[in-house]
Amino acid sequence: MKPCIIVHYDEIGLKGNNRGFFEQRLIDNLAEKIKIYGLNGSISKNFGRFKIGLANFPNKDEKDSWKKVLDTTFGIAYYGFGFQTITEGEDESLKEAIRFLAKDTEFETFRITTSRANKNFPMTSMEVNHMLGGTVLRNFENKKVKLKNPDIAFYVEILGKHAFCYAGKQRGAGGLPIGSAGKGLVLISGGIDSPVAAYYMAKRGMNLQFIHFHSYPQTSQKSVDKVRQLTQKLTQFHPYLKLHMCPFLEIQKEILKNIPDKFRIIFYRRIMLKIAERLAKKIGAKGLVTGESLSQVASQTIENMTVIHEAVEIMPILQPLVGFDKSEIIDVAKRIDTFQTSIKPHDDCCTVFMPKSPETRGKLDEVLAQEKKIDVEDLVELGFKSIELEKITIE
DSSP: OEEEEEEEOSGGGGOGGGHHHHHHHHHHHHHHHHHHTTOOOEEEEOSSEEEEEOSSOOOHHHHHHHHHHHTTSTTOOEEEEEEEEEOSSOOHHHHHHHHHHHHHSOOSEEEEEEEESOTTSSSOHHHHHHHHHHHHHHHSTTOEEOSSSOSEEEEEEEOSSEEEEEESOEEOOOSBOTTSSOEEEEEOOSSSHHHHHHHHHHHBTOEEEEEEEEOTTTSOHHHHHHHHHHHHHHTTTSSEEEEEEEEOHHHHHHHHHHSOGGGHHHHHHHHHHHHHHHHHHHHTOOEEEOOOOTTSSGGGSHHHHHHHHTTOOOSOEEOTTTTOOHHHHHHHHHHTTOHHHHTSOOOOTTGGGOOSSOOSSOOHHHHHHHHTTSOHHHHHHHHHHTOEEEEEEOO
16 A cells, blocks of 8 residues: 545546646646645646655644645645555455555544446446445444445545545645636735635636735835735735735825816726736736626726726736625635735725715716826836835745
8 A cells, every 4th residue: 555645636627638738737836835835745647636645644733734735726626645555456455445544534424435447347336335345344343334424435446557545535726726827917905805806816727916006104004014914815825926016105196186086096996907007018917807896886886897997908807706795705705814814904095095975987088088187107107117026925
């Protein structure tokens, strides 16, 4: 028996001729995170799954360390801790693996689930189930077979000259491996929505960088630090992140002097997108990512989003949360551990200069007429040349 972790994917298996590219990306990402966490394991492909070979079967603390890697690596559907065994001419290694796993697992009821890619194996899947189920019953007292909703399911996958045996299926992060879907630039605030939007785009395989617009010293240092903390939280999924900090106060002052109060938020957003577009071109990003949710706030009505997005040519502007309810977004924020940071009090660059009655149904012709009162290109240049880069790495 050889201890290992069996890693399965699902969507990658549908990629046809491009499947090898996605598999290699997942292998590279796994290897990188294994190194970051100081673990040891060799990754290899095995018939539509990966095996992470281990020197020893992991104890509880070691399993917890592995879970930190496997639970947060996009592209993994599920995984299990178990053994690679041989199948040629004997079944003792299968029995030995099941005995070890049963001893290592707390349960009262169980089932065995066998699949056979190797149809030349002399036993049917049902016969293997019966053989190994009998092994558990003979070796452990007070255990019962339960086919529906058992405490634990032991899985056996019979391949060529070997098989995998593992206890339970641990759910992975799903999605596609980071780096398989190009590069995107996220407009991140200190709120709940934008970190969740970033999470969803990373889950679809996008390699992300971030830009944050701040009004320090009009706003507090805590506001800026909060965004750093949120970005840090996301490194559990995306280990190395770049955060571009853009001072926005002088730009806001120009808008305040020249643009009617009700259009203020629209102009903030339009110029933010223009600066972000310019940065995206510089870093090779193919799209912008925002946390907008339709009709959640004044700037996110369909009319205002249309007017705001018209400011840029870059396509697409990705809005993964556009159809989410706020409660749905909060549920995800709690799950990925950004919620408690997001709800800390802060004053961001938009709310500190919030108009009393913002326009909710902006018309493009009116906005473009007002835009003539300011030198947009100078303001974009002012913001772009003031950007400072910070590198955020997993702790």
